[in-house]
Amino acid sequence: MLDLMLYFSGAWDKTRALLLNIQRGYLMELTLPIVCVTAKTLPEAWEEAVVRTWYEGAAVRTQYDKPDDPPSRDAAAIIAVAEPFAEPRIHRAFPCGIVELEAYRQEVVDGIHDHWVDPSEGKWEYTYHERLTKYSVPGLAEPIDQLSYVVDALAKAPHTRRAQAITWKPWEDAGIHDPACLQRLWFRVIDNELIMNAHMRSNDAFKAAFMNMYAFTDLQRVIAEKLSERLGRDIKSGQYIHIADSFHIYGSYFTEFEGFLETLKMRSFEERTFRTEQVIEIIDEAKQIIASSLEAEKQTGRRGL
Numbered sequence: 616m617l618d619l620m621l622y623f624s625g626a627w628d629k630t631r632a633l634l635l636n637i638q639r640g641y642l643m644e645l646t647l648p649i650v651c652v653t654a655k656t657l658p659e660a661w662e663e664a665v666v667r668t669w670y671e672g673a674a675v676r677t678q679y680d681k682p683d684d685p686p687s688r689d690a691a692a693i694i695a696v697a698e699p700f701a702e703p704r705i706h707r708a709f710p711c712g713i714v715e716l717e718a719y720r721q722e723v724v725d726g727i728h729d730h731w732v733d734p735s736e737g738k739w740e741y742t743y744h745e746r747l748t749k750y751s752v753p754g755l756a757e758p759i760d761q762l763s764y765v766v767d768a769l770a771k772a773p774h775t776r777r778a779q780a781i782t783w784k785p786w787e788d789a790g791i792h793d794p795a796c797l798q799r800l801w802f803r804v805i806d807n808e809l810i811m812n813a814h815m816r817s818n819d820a821f822k823a824a825f826m827n828m829y830a831f832t833d834l835q836r837v838i839a840e841k842l843s844e845r846l847g848r849d850i851k852s853g854q855y856i857h858i859a860d861s862f863h864i865y866g867s868y869f870t871e872f873e874g875f876l877e878t879l880k881m882r883s884f885e886e887r888t889f890r891t892e893q894v895i896e897i898i899d900e901a902k903q904i905i906a907s908s909l910e911a912e913k914q915t916g917r918r919g920l
Contacts, residue, residue: 628652647673650862658706658888660696661825668820668862669872685866692862699832699855703888707823713894716826717901723830724837727909740791746782753786759881765779765802765838770845773804803839808853809839818859821872828857
């Protein structure tokens with residue numbers, strides 16, 4: 616685990632970041648720094664990535680800034696999680712509750728919000744699940760279930776490098792307000808472990824990345840289970856790599872983020888995280904709340920959770 620006191624012990628500047636990179640074997644300072652993290656668990660990896668982005672990231676303006684907002688802290692990020700289902704699996708400081716985390720997991724894995732996709736009616740342009748399982752292309756009569764293709768490809772050749780699913784539609788996404796941040800999922804089986812890489816064009820490091828990583832790895836679990844059935848042997852969820860071209864902390868919430876940094880100084884890693892069994896009752900309650908919300912949507916037509 617990264618010794619966070621390395622950052623907290625004094626003022627951090629680009630010179631110290633450069634010296635640290637030289638020690639790691641990188642001899643050049645980059646315009647857009649690269650944050651490379653390898654950790655055992657999801658919360659450990661996410662925490663180190665956001666802290667290093669804060670201290671090492673470049674100051675870059677965004678299209679969402681208000682006039683008085685400071686520039687974001689931005690870096691390219693490669694975040695490797697060796698055991699994404701090792702405990703603790705949940706960081707307490709991600710800026711939502713367990714109900715919202717479970718709803719997002721179901722949105723990505725189960726497609727509970729795919730019915731919200733209807734841009735002609737002013738609704739969502741896409742969901743990740745809709746793009747991954749019902750990817751429509753002009754001229755094709757039926758949408759493409761890319762995740763089924765991934766399972767088929769890996770069942771035929773587990774070592775294939777062609778098992779991937781994409782979200783980007785250049786004929787649609789170039790002109791919309793909020794195009795998909797996730798661009799691609801890539802899968803491969805090595806030593807009976809399914810590894811997965813997720814490629815993001817843009818990723819809100821503090822307010823979105825942990826939820827993304829949590830949900831994407833659960834999708835990895837589902838693919839591993841389906842592949843186990845197809846191959847007749849146990850395929851486990853292996854390493855997960857989260858790659859973001861722009862891993863950023865928005866200037867609009869710097870004060871909130873500085874509060875997060877203070878909690879890292881005051882609490883141990885165990886106090887900053889949840890093991891799944893600690894919150895399983897809350898997760899079960901969340902599932903009931905989400906199911907009730909979806910049923911209410913059917914009755915009223917109004918969007919719920």
